[in-house]
Amino acid sequence: xxxxxxxxxxxxxxxxxxxxxxxxxxxxxxxxxxxxxxxxxxxxxxxxxxxxxxxxxxxxxxxxxxxxxxxxxxxxxxxxxxxxxxxxxxxxxxxxxxxxxxxxxxxxxxxxxxxxxxxxxxxxxxxxxxxxxxxxxxxxxxxxxxxxxxxxxxxxxxxxxxxxxxxxxxxxxxxxxxxxxxxxxxxxxxxxxxxxxxxxxxxxxxxxxxxxxxxxxxxxxxxxxxxxxxxxxxxxxxxxxxxxxxxxxxxxxxxxxxxxxxxxxxxxxxxxxxxxxxxxxxxxxxxxxxxxxxxxxxxxxxxxxxxxxxxxxxxxxxxxxxxxxxxxxxxxxxxxxxxxxxxxxxxxxxxxxxxxxxxxxxxxxxxxxxxxxxxxxxxxxxxxxxxxxxxxxxxxxxxxxxxxxxxxxxxxxxxxxxxxxxxxxxxxxxxxxxxxxxxxxxxxxxxxxxxxxxxxxxxxxxxxxxxxxxxxxxxxxxxxxxxxxxxxxxxxxxxxxxxxxxxxxxxxxxxxxxxxxxxxxxxxxxxxxxxxxxxxxxxxxxxxxxxxxxxxxxxxxxxxxxxxxxxxxxxxxxxxxxxxxxxxxxxxxxxxxxxxxxxxxxxxxxxxxxxxxxxxxxxxxxxxxxxxxxxxxxxxxxxxxxxxxxxxxxxxxxxxxxxxxxxxxxxxxxxxxxxxxxxxxxxxxxxxxxxxxxxxxxxxxxxxxxxxxxxxxxxxxxxxxxxxxxxxxxxxxxxxxxxxxxxxxxxxxxx
Numbered sequence: 001x002x003x004x005x006x007x008x009x010x011x012x013x014x015x016x017x018x019x020x021x022x023x024x025x026x027x028x029x030x031x032x033x034x035x036x037x038x039x040x041x042x043x044x045x046x047x048x049x050x051x052x053x054x055x056x057x058x059x060x061x062x063x064x065x066x067x068x069x070x071x072x073x074x075x076x077x078x079x080x081x082x083x084x085x086x087x088x089x090x091x092x093x094x095x096x097x098x099x100x101x102x103x104x105x106x107x108x109x110x111x112x113x114x115x116x117x118x119x120x121x122x123x124x125x126x127x128x129x130x131x132x133x134x135x136x137x138x139x140x141x142x143x144x145x146x147x148x149x150x151x152x153x154x155x156x157x158x159x160x161x162x163x164x165x166x167x168x169x170x171x172x173x174x175x176x177x178x179x180x181x182x183x184x185x186x187x188x189x190x191x192x193x194x195x196x197x198x199x200x201x202x203x204x205x206x207x208x209x210x211x212x213x214x215x216x217x218x219x220x221x222x223x224x225x226x227x228x229x230x231x232x233x234x235x236x237x238x239x240x241x242x243x244x245x246x247x248x249x250x251x252x253x254x255x256x257x258x259x260x261x262x263x264x265x266x267x268x269x270x271x272x273x274x275x276x277x278x279x280x281x282x283x284x285x286x287x288x289x290x291x292x293x294x295x296x297x298x299x300x301x302x303x304x305x306x307x308x309x310x311x312x313x314x315x316x317x318x319x320x321x322x323x324x325x326x327x328x329x330x331x332x333x334x335x336x337x338x339x340x341x342x343x344x345x346x347x348x349x350x351x352x353x354x355x356x357x358x359x360x361x362x363x364x365x366x367x368x369x370x371x372x373x374x375x376x377x378x379x380x381x382x383x384x385x386x387x388x389x390x391x392x393x394x395x396x397x398x399x400x401x402x403x404x405x406x407x408x409x410x411x412x413x414x415x416x417x418x419x420x421x422x423x424x425x426x427x428x429x430x431x432x433x434x435x436x437x438x439x440x441x442x443x444x445x446x447x448x449x450x451x452x453x454x455x456x457x458x459x460x461x462x463x464x465x466x467x468x469x470x471x472x473x474x475x476x477x478x479x480x481x482x483x484x485x486x487x488x489x490x491x492x493x494x495x496x497x498x499x500x501x502x503x504x505x506x507x508x509x510x511x512x513x514x515x516x517x518x519x520x521x522x523x524x525x526x527x528x529x530x531x532x533x534x535x536x537x538x539x540x541x542x543x544x545x546x547x548x549x550x551x552x553x554x555x556x557x558x559x560x561x562x563x564x565x566x567x568x569x570x571x572x573x574x575x576x577x578x579x580x581x582x583x584x585x586x587x588x589x590x591x592x593x594x595x596x597x598x599x600x601x602x603x604x605x606x607x608x609x610x611x612x613x614x615x616x617x618x619x620x621x622x623x624x625x626x627x628x629x630x631x632x633x634x635x636x637x638x639x640x641x642x643x644x645x646x647x648x649x650x651x652x653x654x655x656x657x658x659x660x661x662x663x664x665x666x667x668x669x670x671x672x673x674x675x676x677x678x679x680x681x682x683x684x685x686x687x688x689x690x691x692x693x694x695x696x697x698x699x700x701x702x703x704x705x706x707x708x709x710x711x712x713x714x715x716x717x718x719x720x721x722x723x724x725x726x727x728x729x730x731x732x733x734x735x736x737x738x739x740x741x742x743x744x745x746x747x748x749x750x751x
Contacts, residue, residue: 059548062429062439063146063470064484064558068139075654075665076695077709077746079178079187079212080129081136081160086669086691087650088141089623090558090601091158094643097691097739098180098712099214100129105143105156106560106599107627109643110568111492114153117160118267118312123334123362123390124496125306128160130273132208134174134189135251137161143558144470144486144542147425147441148370148382151466151490154538154562162269165204165253169194176707176746183213187746200257207250214243218281219736222523224288224729233288239281248272258317261324267312277302288731289521294508295344295351302341308334310364323373332364342507353401354507360394379430386423392416392496400513405505417451417458417496427468434477439470447493451500458499458531464491480549484558486542494533494568498589503528503579517580522681522724523731525572525585534591538564553606561598566591567631569642571679572724597629597641608653621667622651638677645671645686652693661699668692685721690714703750708743715739 054067068088078084082100086093094109095101105113115121115128140159145151149159170193178185187210195202218239225232248270255265281298310332317325337359344352370384394415398405427441446463466489473483504527505511509520520526544558568589575586601623608618625648629641652667673688695709718737723730 055548055552055554058554059482059546062437062472064143064486064542064544066141066143068141070137073133073136073139076667076693076711077176077697077707077744078133078693078711079185079742079744081131081133081139082129083693083711084133085139085158087621087652087667088139089603089650090143090156090599090625090648091141092645092648092671096216096718096737097689097715098742099739103128103158104643105141105158106597106625107644107648108155108597108641110641111495112155112641114150114157115160116149116157118162118269119149119159120310120312120330120366123308123332123364124392125334125336125362126271126308130247130249130271130306131160132187132189132210132247132249134191134208135163135206135249137163143560144488144540145466145468145490146439146470147427147443147466147468148384150423151443151445151464151468151488152492154490154492154536154540154564162251162267163191163193163204163206163253165202165255165265166193167195167200167202170204171751172748173751174746174748176744178742178744180213180742181215181740183215185212186210196254196256200263201255203252203254205250205252207248209248210246212245212247216241216243217736217738218279220734221736222288222731222733224286224731227728227730233286233290235283235285235287237281237283239279241277241279243275243277245273245275261316261318263314263316265314267314269308269310269312271306271308273304273306275302275304277304287521288523288729289519293346294510295346297345298342300340300342302339304336304338306334306336308332319371322375323371326368326370326372328366328368330364330366330368332362334362334364336360336362352510353399354510355397355399355402357397358394359396360392362390362392364388364390377430378432379428381426381428383426384424386421388421389418390420391418400510403513405511405513415451415453415500415502417449417500419450419496420448422446435474437472439468441468442466443468449494449496449499451496453500453502458501460494460499460531460533462493462535464489464535464537466490481545481547484542484544484546486540488540488542490538490540492536492538492568494530494535494589498529498533498568499531500529501531503577503586505579509584511579515581517584519580519582520584521731522572522574522585522726522729523722523733525587526577526579527587528577530589533568533589534566536564536566536568536591538562549606549610551607551610553610554603555606556601556603558601558603559598560601562596564595564597567593567595569631569679572682593631593633595629595631595641597627597644599625599627601625616655618653618655620651620653622649624649634677634680636677638675638683640676642676642678643686644676646674647672663697663699664695665697666692666694681725683723685723687719688716689718690716705748707746707748709746710744711742712739713741715741 054069057067058065073084080100082093085091085103090106092104092107093101138161142157145153149157172191175188189208191206193204218241220237222235251269253267255263257263279300312330315327319325340356342354366388368386372382374380396413423445425443429439431437443466449460451458469487471485506520506524506526508524511517541561546556548554569592570587571590572585572587574583576583603623605621608620609615627644629644631639648671650669654665656663669691671689673686675683675685677683692713693711697705697707699705718739721734723732
């Protein structure tokens with residue numbers, strides 16, 4: 001039905017003259033290059049009319065770029081950015097339905113997607129789900145890398161832009177309650193925006209505070225089959241967990257107008273998150289290796305605290321009528337503390353306690369400078385340099401039955417690490433004719449990682465050159481059709497935690513209090529880093545067709561391909577290690593070879609009554625993405641990129657009733673489950689995710705509205721499995737979980 005409707009729209013669409021090539025906004029790829037006055041006009045238009053301005057920005061960009069405005073972000077009244085992003089073309093999220101989760105483009109897990117906030121990476125411990133949608137101005141999705149945003153984006157880049165300052169006055173207050181499985185989570189937010197003077201200076205302040213509670217069942221079953229005819233052993237576990245999180249987020253922007261097209265801005269960002277968790281577990285049956293159970297009951301309590309403060313400054317200056325200077329300086333600091341206490345019992349007697357305390361802090365600074373020059377021959381040149389430094393100091397104390405664990409004494413409790421990054425780039429964007437526009441960029445980036453602990457030091461250096469080419473072709477000057485093409489290089493550098501060699505001992509097979517560790521089971525490996533990791537390098541191709549409709553909306557089809565060298569994947573191997581007297585199973589990241597992934601992303605959005613006479617004026621949005629991949633060196637047929645599904649799809653609408661002050665919206669998100677062969681011995685099975693969302697917004701008066709929303713209607717169970725096959729055993733572990741509908745009622749008032 002969707003395909004037929006799209007074809008009908010395509011057949012009825014009549015061409016209209018587009019904007020001349022010379023009038024294309026040169027800042028489409030780089031927010032902040034356009035004069036400040038023009039930037040404010042564009043943002044105000046986005047706030048009022050939403051979609052058409054987003055499509056105009058997308059159409060004018062030489063490199064593929066999708067902009068999601070505030071209107072679209074607020075459509076369903078979501079609690080988390082993950083729930084917002086799951087509806088975007090080609091984007092999937094991990095975790096249970098209705099909970100947000102880690103965000104992936106093209107379904108590629110493992111850090112292939114570059115996530116930015118205001119153009120910067122956030123420190124470890126920060127999650128986008130900590131950022132409420134109310135504080136977001138827009139979301140920018142770049143399917144292919146650009147020189148300015150960086151090439152650490154094999155799958156693509158998602159840039160979350162926080163609220164900005166306008167000249168108009170805004171004073172909004174919102175308060176809401178959400179309910180999941182009888183757990184009530186309150187939330188309140190306030191936004192203030194006004195001008196500082198009549199010369200164009202302005203400010204914005206946004207504050208959000210909330211509490212989130214979750215309650216889950218934790219049921220599992222492990223079946224160990226002896227491939228040589230021995231007994232089959234079954235271990236079952238039942239339990240529950242509770243999680244409570246309190247959040248305070250604040251960001252602001254103060255912008256002074258220095259002259260025509262010149263400004264200076266300060267942008268602070270504060271995030272405080274505190275959480276408490278607890279879980280109870282009971283198990284019975286037999287271990288896979290036949291050893292007696294070390295415990296039959298366990299309880300765990302945890303506490304976490306994360307605090308982050310960042311301050312960014314930006315100076316925009318005109319060097320001459322055609323040349324602009326943009327300087328940005330950022331400073332930041334983050335504090336992280338956690339404590340976990342696990343108690344195990346055998347019968348009524350305590351058998352073991354383990355207490356882990358981690359204290360750490362991150363410091364960060366960044367410097368970005370770029371010069372943009374508009375030439376008379378339709379060329380727009382940009383050159384820039386970047387420098388960034390992040391340091392981490394961490395202290396970890398691990399006690400077993402109240403005493404230090406001697407097996408880890410050689411690794412020490414203190415860790416100091418730093419990551420330094422330098423980059424330089426140049427890019428040229430130009431219109432050759434009304435039919436062709438091009439973008440060419442070249443970026444060099446170098447990263448140095450250092451880590452020091454008690455008896456080891458890690459030094460890892462990498463540098464890459466990434467050429468980037470983008471082109472847009474229009475069949476004729478008046479056409480609303482255009483074709484995009486991209487040929488790029490991108491990469492992913494190893495994460496700091498993947499390089500650090502300090503092991504994490506699996507709690508199911510702990511080390512004795514008085515000596516080295518004994519054996520463990522393959523499904524309960526220890527974890528350690530790999531200082532010898534190399535960056536993953538990828539060559540990418542994008543080809544897209546876009547048709548922009550006369551009265552707003554678009555139809556598009558995008559094909560992508562990536563060839564990845566030195567793919568990083570975590571493998572579990574039996575190793576001789578310093579912390580054990582016998583070989584133990586250890587999960588460690590490795591460069592395993594090459595991989596290929598490709599796919600097709602389809603998108604259609606339009607108003608139904610524009611093409612079907614007497615139809616309701618529904619705003620329809622739909623997208624379908626098909627993915628395929630192959631990892632060399634791993635047996636098929638399921639040797640795909642980790643976490644990548646075969647498809648994902650969304651369809652939704654919103655409708656404003658003519659007879660009542662009521663706006664309705666609904667959406668369906670679907671991602672099929674499947675099996676992925678992760679390594680030579682291990683495969684994972686994920687379930688189908690189907691999430692139905694709906695919302696109703698009642699305008700009480702011109703300044704007040706009430707919004708009722710539901711996420712994950714008709715919830716499905718979320719059951720995952722893993723299968724490990726060794727020379728002697730096949731071990732199948734099933735984790736059974738439920739998902740729940742989240743109801744939210746929110747009151748919104750313009751003061």
